Amino acid sequence: MSKEKLIDVNDLATYFHTEEGTVKAVDGVSFEIYPGETLGIVGESGCGKSVTSLSIMRLIESPPGKIENGEILFNGKDLTKLNQKQMRKIRGNDISMIFQEPMTSLNPVYTVGDQIMEAILIHKDVSKKEARQEAIDMLTKVGIPLPEQRVDEYPHQLSGGMRQRVMIAMSLSCDPQLLIADEPTTALDVTIQAQILELMNSLKRQFGMAIMMITHDLGVIAEVSDRVAVMYAGKVVEYADVKDLYGDPKHPYTWGLMYSIPHIEKDLERLEAIPGNVPNPLNFPEGCKFNTRCQFATDKCRVDEPELEEVEEGHYSACWHVDKLEEQKAKQGRG
Amino acid sequence: MISYIVRRLLILPIILIGVTLLVFSMIMMLGPYERLSTYIKDPAELKNVDVDVLVTKLGLNDPWYEQYGRWISGVARGDMGWSESAGSTVTQAFLSRFPATAELGLLALLPVVVGGVILGVFASVHHNDFWDHVSRVLAIIGWSVPTFVFGLIMLMIFYGTLGWFPPSRLDSWALDIVNSAGFINYTNFFIIDGLLNANFAIVGNAIRHLVAPVITISILWWAFIMRITRSSMLEILRRDYIRTARAKGVKENVVVYKHAVRNALIPVVTVAGRMVLGLLGGLVITETIFNIKGLGQFMAQAAQQLDYPAVLGGTLYFGFLLILINLCVDVSYAIIDPRIRLE
Amino acid sequence: MEWQEVVIRLFKNKISLIGLILIIFFGVIAIGAPWIAPPSDPSEPYMVPRAGWGFEPQPPSSEHIFGTAEGQYDIFYGIIWGTRTAFRIGFIIVGISSFIGILVGTLAGYYGGWFDEVVMRITDIFMAIPFLIAAIVMTTILGQGLRNVMIALITFGWMNSARLMRSQVLSIKEEEFVIAADALGAGDFRIIFKHVILNTIFPLVIEASMRMGSMVITASTLSFLGIGAPEGYADWGQMISFARNWILGGEGNAIKYWFTVVIPGGAITLFCLSWNLIGDAFRDILDPKLQ
Ligand SMILES: Nc1ncnc2c1ncn2[C@@H]1O[C@H](COP(=O)(O)OP(=O)(O)OP(=O)(O)O)[C@@H](O)[C@H]1O
Ligand code: SF4
Ligand SMILES: [Mg+2]
Secondary structure, three states: OOOOOOOOEEEEEEEEEOOEEEEEEEEEEEEEEEEOEEEEEOOOOOOHHHHHHHHHHHOOOOOOOEEEEEEEEOOOEHHOOHEEEEOOOOOEEEEEEOOOOOOOOOOOOOOOOHHHHHHHHHOOOOOOHHHHHHHHHHHHHHOOHHHHHHHHHHHOOOHHHHHHHHHHHHHHHOOOEEEEEEOOOOOOHHHHHHHHHHHHHHHHHHHOEEEEEEOOEHHHHHHOOEEEEEEEOOOEEEEHHHHHHHHOOOOOOHHHHOOOOOOOOOOOOOOOOOOOOOOOOOOOOOOOOOOOOOOOOOOOHHHOOOOOOEOOOOEOOOOOOOOHHHHHHHHHHHH | OOOHHHHHHHOOOOOOHHHHHHHHHHHHOHHHHHHHOOOOOHHHHOOOOOHHHHHHHHHOOOOOOHHHHHHHHHHHOOOOOOOOOOEEEHHHHHHHHHHHHHHHHHHHHHHHHHHHHHHHHHHHOOOOHHHHHHHHHHHHHHHHHHHHHHHHHHHHHHHHHOOOOOOOOOOOHHHHHOOOOOOOOOOHHHHHHHOOOHHHHHHOOOOHHHHHHHHHHHHHHHHHHHHHHHHHHHHHOHHHHHHHHHOOOOOOHHHHHHHHHHHHHHHHHHHHHHHHHHHHHHHHHHHHHHOOOOOHHHHHHHHOOOHHHHHHHHOOOOOHHHHHHHHHHHHHHHHHHHHHOOO | OHHHHHHHHHHHHHHHHHHHHHHHHHHHHHHHHHHHOOOOOOOOEEEEEEEOOOOOOOOOOOOOOOOOOHHHHHHHHHHHHHHHHHHHHHHHHHHHHHHHHHHHHHHHHHOOHHHHHHHHHHHHHHHOOHHHHHHHHHHHHHHHOOHHHHHHHHHOHHHHHHHHHHHHHHHHOOHHHHHHHHHOOOOOOHHHHHHHHHHHHHHHHHHHHHHHHHHHHHHHHHOOOOOOOOOOOOOHHHHHHHEEEEEEEEOOOOOHHHHHHHHHHHHHHHHHHHHHHHHHHHHHHOOOHHO
């Protein structure tokens, strides 16, 4: 791709300094997103997906959290260097975000309309009346029936799926360049999940924004993403086009997730895809953080940490022994 | 909201009957002769009458439920006996002292709620830094000083030494004006009456007399409301919808004052009922110390003089008052929280 | 959190440490009272000795280090023995009313249904009368004296722990280990005690600790109003009631008799402060969300 990068995250590190010790929630994450593209970010619970996205929004609670290192270039501007006032101009306007829990992400004491209008009134120079009309238009676009009526209702009067649509309407109301969706469908039941994903896909065509789609559901990623970053213990361990990643995973972790289980549409959290536990973020192992669960681990893995390297064109993996994985795949492929 | 209020109104009779039963059972702890005074309307009834005859006439040796029936029908008509200490019927005494108490209580409520909420929000925004710790320690101290000790020290300093805030409701010159024919007592709230009569000297004097008691009665509840607001705010500020608001680009003080405070007030309102309960109790001490002729002082004096009808009747009235106030609390609860309003 | 950890943190927390030290200090005074302020009549140690029959309070002197109150009651003696009174009042009232509350709340929460409904309505009724008013009327009817004050405060002091206990039981009842114990056939009584009470003890301790302070304040308030401890009894509220006639001082010196208010008032305040500090620190430790 020759287009300008929309966002370019380099070596991002976000730590939480707690009483128990330093939690290296995100420790050296790099990726980029191009305009209009969808990047999927996938990984087990606690691997730092939400912290990454909140770091981009500069919404990490501080203290205890702090962006320790790295840069987040958005249209060439480093977001980590901006002050809160400058950041507020970007939030909800250039970059907006929807969250996992539609039931709790809307303020219970204000109407849906008030909450959508608030974003519009902050970022656009419009009157209250125009903002209200825009809010109603947005509700129509996200497929909420009777928008003129719904606009004056309170969140508790809507179902979970409807609330997530409201969240989407709110996040798109200022026509953002990047939409960060942090597990937008996890809390919904399966049929509603499919509807919301479909809605997001069609809105993406309509609005042309880039999406950073966070999930621990490999099926969701396969459906919506152009490229995928796989995270493990605060790091990106594999990074590739969605076809390449699914067709030919180059990291033992990704491979484990996909081939040790019969169906890829499984929830990583619930199924123990790979034996062993996610390491405690207060006390990560030396060397490759996956070495406690990796069937290919050697002494080298327990000492030195591998960096993300291009193993095929546009396909990155952080592993010392990609070759061993290839052997194993070859064996199984025949068997 | 209608169904919510109706539901509240439906348990009201149960609580009311319960309170009367509770007070009645305390009456029954007294012997028949002591109980007698709770049934008469005028001490003249006792003159030239054989007490035993009267006890029989009033049925004070009948089974308790018969006595309760008679007593409650009297209570329903406002007959709660004769108060020796007030020299009038309990109901009259109560009504005549109500304005002083209401004036003090209402004036205390406003600074308590507004001040407590502001301080609580302040502490939560400064969570864990210097000001949070200072306000916390002050709150615990405020919570630990007995009202009567605080009141006495207030008197000692602000009246005895500085002469700023005298006790009682008005200076004697002002009292003369209030009791004169030219001054119309519309409400017996001196501040309001002063305004209505366009006599601002009275208003000023009434306020001057109210400063110390209002502070005394407030201090405890300030600490209380502040702590509740603080912990409620801390809880709310962690909610997802606060993050949503920030993600929209909302300014931090709008996040706090618009998005958080309104939600944080919901638990504060629920405990407001408990606060009013304590506030009414605090009136007894404050009125006694500052010599304000209100219901609280009436209760304390009646208790000291073993004026049974007055304490029992007073308790019943306080119970009714509290039930009424709690109803108001429930309504304001519904106003803040649409989840209840639209139920 | 394990209870050992709670105790360790309680000792590490500066605020609760101050509270603990204060309580130990008061405890030492209470235990050592017969040596610190030997009673002249050992059969009636709680009667404060009088240094004469004069009316006017006398300022602190070498003989009466805290001075004397109206009627020449020795303030020092009253404070020392009043510490015992405060502990006694606090422990008895809080102990018994908590016990009643725990029992009522547990039964209501555990059995639920109409029983719960009735019990909670009764609780509402008891809470419909302002606490201090209820205490006043009850003491008036029973007659003056500390024993009756305690009965009154217990009668109207059990509702908070009952409500707290009930809500704790309700939330814990749904949890797995209780259901599991039920399935194993452990008797009702054992289930209630072993699991529920052990798991709800901390919120109750916080509540009790905070109530310790407020109960001692209420009892002393009744004494101050003249319907609690009898005149001359070693009780802090009673000591302060002597001050009421002397608040405005005299001879151009308004704070001439400050010691009659400030010393006993300081004793009550510190006593309550210590319990409140512990309760507050406890709550912080157990509610890490609020840290
Ligand atoms: N405020 C905080 N204080 C301390 N640690 C935190 C904080 N927020 C997050 N963490 C830690 O950071 C790590 C990464 O958390 P994060 O929320 O990013 O995970 P996630 O990948 O989004 O998981 P999930 O799928 O459960 O949402 C976790 O170990 C978490 O405990
Ligand atoms: S570096 Fe070693 S431990 Fe880590 S994934 Fe590769 S083989 Fe496994
Ligand atoms: Mg997350």
